[in-house]
Amino acid sequence: xxxxxxxxxxxxxxxxxxxxxxxxxxxxxxxxxxxxxxxxxxxxxxxxxxxxxxxxxxxxxxxxxxxxxxxxxxxxxxxxxxxxxxxxxxxxxxxxxxxxxxxxxxxxxxxxxxxxxxxxxxxxxxxxxxxxxxxxxxxxxxxxxxxxxxxxxxxxxxxxxxxxxxxxxxxxxxxxxxxxxxxxxxxxxxxxxxxxxxxxxxxxxxxxxxxxxxxxxxxxxxxxxxxxxxxxxxxxxxxxxxxxxxxxxxxxxxxxxxxxxxxxxxxxxxxxxxxxxxxxxxxxxxxxxxxxxxxxxxxxxxxxxxxxxxxxxxxxxxxxxxxxxxxxxxxxxxxx
Numbered sequence: 001x002x003x004x005x006x007x008x009x010x011x012x013x014x015x016x017x018x019x020x021x022x023x024x025x026x027x028x029x030x031x032x033x034x035x036x037x038x039x040x041x042x043x044x045x046x047x048x049x050x051x052x053x054x055x056x057x058x059x060x061x062x063x064x065x066x067x068x069x070x071x072x073x074x075x076x077x078x079x080x081x082x083x084x085x086x087x088x089x090x091x092x093x094x095x096x097x098x099x100x101x102x103x104x105x106x107x108x109x110x111x112x113x114x115x116x117x118x119x120x121x122x123x124x125x126x127x128x129x130x131x132x133x134x135x136x137x138x139x140x141x142x143x144x145x146x147x148x149x150x151x152x153x154x155x156x157x158x159x160x161x162x163x164x165x166x167x168x169x170x171x172x173x174x175x176x177x178x179x180x181x182x183x184x185x186x187x188x189x190x191x192x193x194x195x196x197x198x199x200x201x202x203x204x205x206x207x208x209x210x211x212x213x214x215x216x217x218x219x220x221x222x223x224x225x226x227x228x229x230x231x232x233x234x235x236x237x238x239x240x241x242x243x244x245x246x247x248x249x250x251x252x253x254x255x256x257x258x259x260x261x262x263x264x265x266x267x268x269x270x271x272x273x274x275x276x277x278x279x280x281x282x283x284x285x286x287x288x289x290x291x292x293x294x295x296x297x298x299x300x301x302x303x304x305x306x307x308x309x310x311x312x313x314x315x316x317x318x319x320x321x322x323x324x325x326x327x328x329x330x331x332x333x334x335x336x
Contacts, residue, residue, distance in 0.1 A: 010298045013331045015323035016040035018219060018239070018266070019113040019171065020307025022316055024049045026095050030102050036320035040167075040301060042111035043099050047309050052088035055171060056123050059115030060085055061092040064149035066142070068124075073186075076125040077132065077142075096153075100160050107163040114150060116170035116218060117143035117203045118178045118195070130186045133178060133195065143203045147210040154214050168216045169239070170207065175200070176222040179229075197229055204233040221266060221306045227252035231261050239264025241305040242282065254290040257299050266305040268319060268326075276325035283330050294334040302327050 016037045021029045021044035029044040047054040056075050060068045068075055069082030081089075103110060115123075121132040121139050132138045154166055177183050181194030208216045217237035218230050223244045230238050231252075238256060242265050245253070253263050267282040268274060274282070279302070287297045302323050308316040 010294055010331060010335045012039065013298060013327040013334075014039040014301045015320070015327045016111060016264070016301055016303055017042055017044070017320060018221075018304055018307045019169070020045045020047055020055075020309035022046075022048065022309055022311055022313050027098050027102075030098055032317060032320070034102060034106070036317060036324065040109055040111055041106075042113065042169075043095060045113065045307070045309075049091070050087075052084050053091060055115050055173075056120065057084065057088050058092060059120055059146075059171075060124075061088040062114050062149040062153065063142075063145045064152060066145045071125070074123060074125060077127055077138070079127070096157065096160075100157075103161055103164055106161075109165045109167050110161075111167045111169050111217075112153075112157075113169040113171055113219070114146070116172035116175065117146050117207065118200060119172050119174040120146065122174040122178055122183055125186075131183070131192065133183060133192050134185070136199075139195075139199075139203070143206060147207045150207065151210050154211060166214050167236075168207075168211060168214060170204070170216060170218045172218050172220045173222055175218075175220050175226060176224045179226060180224070197226075200226070201229050201233045204230065204235065208234040217262075217264070219264065225249065227256055231256045231259060235261065237262040237264060237301070239266060239301075239303060241266040242286070243269065243305060250286055250290065253286075254292060257290075257292060257296050260299070262299040262301055264301045264303045266303045268302070268304045268323060270304055270306050270308060270310065270319075273318075274322065276322055276329060279322055279326035280329035280333070283326065284333055287334075297334055298331070300330075302330065 024046050033044050034041040051057045067078050067081040068085040069078045070084045121142055124132050126132055126138050132142050178195050181191055183192040215236035218235050219239040221241040225240050227238050257263055265283055268279055283302055304319055308319055
């Protein structure tokens, strides 16, 4: 059977946000996420609240058994947690309380995002300086701490919201740089040695296995996202910026969809406005080029290319509504 001969019924294409959102009102942000992404709502991130609420700072709140502080150069592992680390922890707890309050009568999947182990290793410093990525033992300790912390949180939320199916998104914008050996050292005069693919894959797989049966997806909006590596590491989905994909990357997208892994197609740019018809074409054309059968192509989820924190709230809401309108067009076109 070919895509052209399909005459079955497809489920609606889902949409979701990546994570970051403008402003500092979490209650309002959660309400919008559930209203505008009803098929896959998510807990937003509000980096405008301060460094403790950005990608790295917020993610330190998930670490189990590790203390962190923040320096002019960024976040650093240390012997005792700083005020900023305690603030990251308390803010995450408050956000989860708001999520619980809003999702009391909700049954279905909810996405929760956290910085992935390789981006944290690339961006955080060891106690004596330089990045965690420079030390294999420190990399392992950080990854294990992250896995343990996420597992504890998933267990807690499972008790608080038994009808919610959590989905964990690991944000890995630095993953390609870790694999490619392009990360600058603290001096800026050289580059950190590339981490070998088996170790990178193993770090992701460790988290995937620790969280079973909770699904794990990875968001990598960089050029050359390691889609095949992530698929073989056991993730349930890979979210990408479609403008960053090469022909080889698209082949990996097709192989992943055929293998049952869903792909988050970040086809809505965050730097310019598109209408639903334009967005739908940006999604449909590569799927048609891949020659995928409709049930396989329908495993996609349509997303913005990246977070929406730099937008106005009105612009961010408009983006999520554009996604939903485009998804309806894509669903209809695939079914036909």
